[in-house]
Amino acid sequence: xxxxxxxxxxxxxxxxxxxxxxxxxxxxxxxxxxxxxxxxxxxxxxxxxxxxxxxxxxxxxxxxxxxxxxxxxxxxxxxxxxxxxxxxxxxxxxxxxxxxxxxxxxxxxxxxxxxxxxxxxxxxxxxxxxxxxxxxxxxxxxxxxxxxxxxxxxxxxxxxxxxxxxxxxxxxxxxxxxxxxxxxxxxxxxxxxxxxxxxxxxxxxxxxxxxxxxxxxxxxxxxxxxxxxxxxxxxxxxxxxxxxxxxxxxxxxxxxxxxxxxxxxxxxxxxxxxxxxxxxxxxxxxxxxxxxxxxxxxxxxxxxxxxxxxxxxxxxxxxxxxxxxxxxxxxxxxxxxxxxxxxxxxxxxxxxxxxxxxxxxxxxxxxxxxxxxxxxxxxxxxxxxxxxxxxxxxxxxxxxxxxxxxxxxxxxxxxxxxxxxxxxxxxxxxxxxxxxxxxxxxxxxxxxxxxxxxxxxxxxxxxxxxxxxxxxxxxxxxxxxxxxx
Amino acid sequence: xxxxxxxxxxxxxxxxxxxxxxxxxxxxxxxxxxxxxxxxxxxxxxxxxxxxxxxxxxxxxxxxxxxxxxxxxxxxxxxxxxxxxxx
Numbered sequence: 001x002x003x004x005x006x007x008x009x010x011x012x013x014x015x016x017x018x019x020x021x022x023x024x025x026x027x028x029x030x031x032x033x034x035x036x037x038x039x040x041x042x043x044x045x046x047x048x049x050x051x052x053x054x055x056x057x058x059x060x061x062x063x064x065x066x067x068x069x070x071x072x073x074x075x076x077x078x079x080x081x082x083x084x085x086x087x088x089x090x091x092x093x094x095x096x097x098x099x100x101x102x103x104x105x106x107x108x109x110x111x112x113x114x115x116x117x118x119x120x121x122x123x124x125x126x127x128x129x130x131x132x133x134x135x136x137x138x139x140x141x142x143x144x145x146x147x148x149x150x151x152x153x154x155x156x157x158x159x160x161x162x163x164x165x166x167x168x169x170x171x172x173x174x175x176x177x178x179x180x181x182x183x184x185x186x187x188x189x190x191x192x193x194x195x196x197x198x199x200x201x202x203x204x205x206x207x208x209x210x211x212x213x214x215x216x217x218x219x220x221x222x223x224x225x226x227x228x229x230x231x232x233x234x235x236x237x238x239x240x241x242x243x244x245x246x247x248x249x250x251x252x253x254x255x256x257x258x259x260x261x262x263x264x265x266x267x268x269x270x271x272x273x274x275x276x277x278x279x280x281x282x283x284x285x286x287x288x289x290x291x292x293x294x295x296x297x298x299x300x301x302x303x304x305x306x307x308x309x310x311x312x313x314x315x316x317x318x319x320x321x322x323x324x325x326x327x328x329x330x331x332x333x334x335x336x337x338x339x340x341x342x343x344x345x346x347x348x349x350x351x352x353x354x355x356x357x358x359x360x361x362x363x364x365x366x367x368x369x370x371x372x373x374x375x376x377x378x379x380x381x382x383x384x385x386x387x388x389x390x391x392x393x394x395x396x397x398x399x400x401x402x403x404x405x406x407x408x409x410x411x412x413x414x415x416x417x418x419x420x421x422x423x424x425x426x427x428x429x430x431x432x433x434x435x436x437x438x439x440x441x442x443x444x445x446x447x448x449x450x451x452x453x454x455x456x457x458x459x460x461x462x463x464x465x466x467x468x469x470x471x472x473x474x475x476x477x478x479x480x481x482x483x484x485x
Numbered sequence: 486x487x488x489x490x491x492x493x494x495x496x497x498x499x500x501x502x503x504x505x506x507x508x509x510x511x512x513x514x515x516x517x518x519x520x521x522x523x524x525x526x527x528x529x530x531x532x533x534x535x536x537x538x539x540x541x542x543x544x545x546x547x548x549x550x551x552x553x554x555x556x557x558x559x560x561x562x563x564x565x566x567x568x569x570x571x572x
Contacts, residue, residue, distance in 0.1 A: 083549075087553070215538070226532035227542070228526050236526055244523050270561065277551075277557065281550060281551070281554075484499070
């Protein structure tokens with residue numbers, strides 16, 4: 001009976017999100033700029049939750065407590081990088097926004113390929129982005145699958161849970177475009193934040209005498225759990241490089257970068273950045289839930305650490321409706337990221353791959369059609385990776401960051417270094433991405449436990465600089481128009 | 486001459502010198518906060534004391550988040566208070 005109530009609450013929630021997302025795009029122009037960038041008209045509230053929803057994901061809501069539970073202090077890195085993620089955007093976000101308005105870009109690759117006058121760059125960025133997106137969306141689907149599996153007490157298997165989340169997101173991204181994503185994220189964001197605070201503190205005060213008492217008991221039981229470094233679950237080098245690769249790579253995610261084109265003004269964009277650290281504060285109680293579980297369940301009983309949040313709610317004798325609401329919030333966290341990325345993946349494939357290969361700009365009708373087809377295919381591939389992949393949520397995310405951070409030198413060179421050339425940009429990007437994947441697939445050693453993304457980034461920058469100086473500079477007037485934005 | 490034209494440019498030519506100095510000050514502050522987060526264990530790799538219900542390391546990380554938020558608010562007031570809406 002309890003499972004029926006829990007699943008009913010989740011079902012109502014999914015229907016509401018579906019309705020909200022699907023109607024968002026109604027009555028709007030059927031153009032690529034509307035579908036991809038909401039006609040550059042989103043205000044502060046939508047932008048805040050759109051960006052917040054992207055980070056308040058399955059990784060944060062399920063992977064964060066999972067890390068707090070299984071690794072301890074290394075989970076602090078999530079707070080640090082979530083707060084700082086948008087700070088680098090202060091440097092190039094407003095410039096990207098201005099470039100979008102001035103030159104009509106709707107994707108990140110359009111900006112870079114125009115600056116470096118390279119169609120190959122556009123195609124490479126589209127491929128790199130799509131590969132990283134698959135890892136990221138797979139992470140969200142995995143989170144959704146855990147929610148359904150636990151909510152139904154195993155009656156809905158892992159594969160079916162992932163499939164349900166995929167189908168719901170697919171429908172409203174298909175029909176609503178970025179406006180559908182934004183509206184659902186406002187609702188889902190507010191819902192997640194409220195449930196995180198109320199229930200995070202609830203566990204600390206019902207299972208223990210408050211957070212202080214909880215941490216004292218953890219220290220007594222596991223003295224090194226709240227530390228990093230030798231003898232703990234994460235080395236110093238791994239911690240620092242995880243923070244750095246995440247902070248530097250965060251705004252390079254094409255789905256976040258291209259949101260610069262959806263803001264209605266520079267001011268909206270800036271205010272979004274200024275208020276963004278509040279999302280990190282909202283993550284504190286989410287971690288408390290993971291810490292609260294340490295003395296409640298053995299890892300062998302739990303299975304995967306990422307299950308700790310849903311496990312806590314289903315095993316603490318809450319009313320079934322409350323459990324349903326909490327699991328719906330966890331689902332919201334996963335879906336609010338999955339939708340943004342699915343939408344971006346479709347847009348990037350249409351604009352940066354198909355359109356470039358065709359050698360001509362696609363019409364609005366063509367572009368929207370291609371985006372929708374790719375949205376379906378992309379979701380399908382991610383779904384298969386979810387079912388057959390085996391990594392934890394946070395490990396999946398860190399792997400994806402390693403390739404995305406390789407776009408950072410392109411952003412820097414576009415806006416600040418006129419001497420950077422097409423050959424330098426291509427060489428740096430290809431070397432950085434290949435080196436990152438070489439470490440990931442164990443063809444190259446992981447030096448000193450430093451994140452592969454950071455190692456690839458160093459090589460990337462060296463190649464960009466050296467090859468640029470060895471090749472002929474690009475037209476001065478052309479490159480300066482990006483510097484002078 | 487060519488070398489100068491293609492050199493690194495951190496500011497567009499329209500940005501006045503006084504504003505550039507302010508931007509540099511804020512940039513240094515943010516870099517310090519980022520490094521503080523990345524290397525928090527240098528000064529706070531300890532579970533005790535418990536501060537505001539959090540182990541000391543976690544408190545340090547959260548305090549840096551709050552500091553960052555305050556610096557961002559100050560930056561907006563100082564750098565952009567007179568900027569017109571640019572729809």
